Each structure stands twice: as C-alpha cells, then as structure tokens.
Amino acid sequence: MLRDPDPVMAESAVVTHLDRRAVRLLHSDGFADWAAAMSAAVAGRAFAAGRLREWVLLKAVVRGEPWSAEELARASDWCQRTAVRSPVPPEALVLLAGAARTRLVRNGAAQRLRRASATA
Structure with missing residues (x-):
C-alpha cells in the first residue's frame, strides 16, 4: 500500500x-x-x-x-475521544475530564465518571 x-x-x-x-x-x-x-x-x-x-x-x-498522564493529555483529539469510549480506568477519565484538548472529550469523560459513581 x-x-x-x-x-x-x-x-x-x-x-x-x-x-x-x-x-x-x-x-x-x-x-x-x-x-x-x-x-x-x-x-x-x-x-x-x-x-x-x-x-x-x-x-x-x-x-x-x-x-504517562502527560502523554495522554498531549495526545490527539482522536486518541482522547477513543480513550473516553474505551474501558479505561477512572484515573484516565479524571485526567481527560480536567485536561483533554476539547470540551467534547472533557464532557464525555466527566459523564462517564458520573455514571460510574451513580452505579457504585
């Protein structure tokens, strides 16, 4: 190719x-x-x-x-969006909720954290 x-x-x-x-x-x-x-x-x-x-x-x-938290925080929008849709641990979601490159990713990570705490 x-x-x-x-x-x-x-x-x-x-x-x-x-x-x-x-x-x-x-x-x-x-x-x-x-x-x-x-x-x-x-x-x-x-x-x-x-x-x-x-x-x-x-x-x-x-x-x-x-x-590396720094590497995930610097990752592309694609990578961060994919991480939020993947079965990542809460610490990755906390990082993305606070430091992701886009509001869409930050909101998505925060929503997953809220859902996880509501079911816990």
Missing part, C-alpha cells in the same frame, strides 16, 4: 488498516509483536507512525499497563 503513487491515499489506507487491526488486537498478547512490525513498516510516515504510537498508549491505558 505504501508504494501507491498517491502518498496521501497510501497513508490513509495504512491508517485505516492500523485502526482496524489495533481494535482487534487491543486485548491480545499479540499486540506488541504486531505493533513492532507495523512500526518498522510505517517508519518515515509521520501520521501513520503517530497513530500507531497512540494505539500503543491506548493499549497501555486499557490494559492497566504503565502509561
């Missing part, structure tokens, strides 16, 4: 593939190997490499692995 003569279309197709595969592998032990292989494949493609980095961050947050 990356050899397509239209670089924008090539990168768009790769990012679509990344998104679809990452969702399927997010809870799998094979995620790390897949991400390492994809990292080599997208080297030099800034947008695709950035999306892959954000999937690695989301995997860490969702799976309870070490993650």
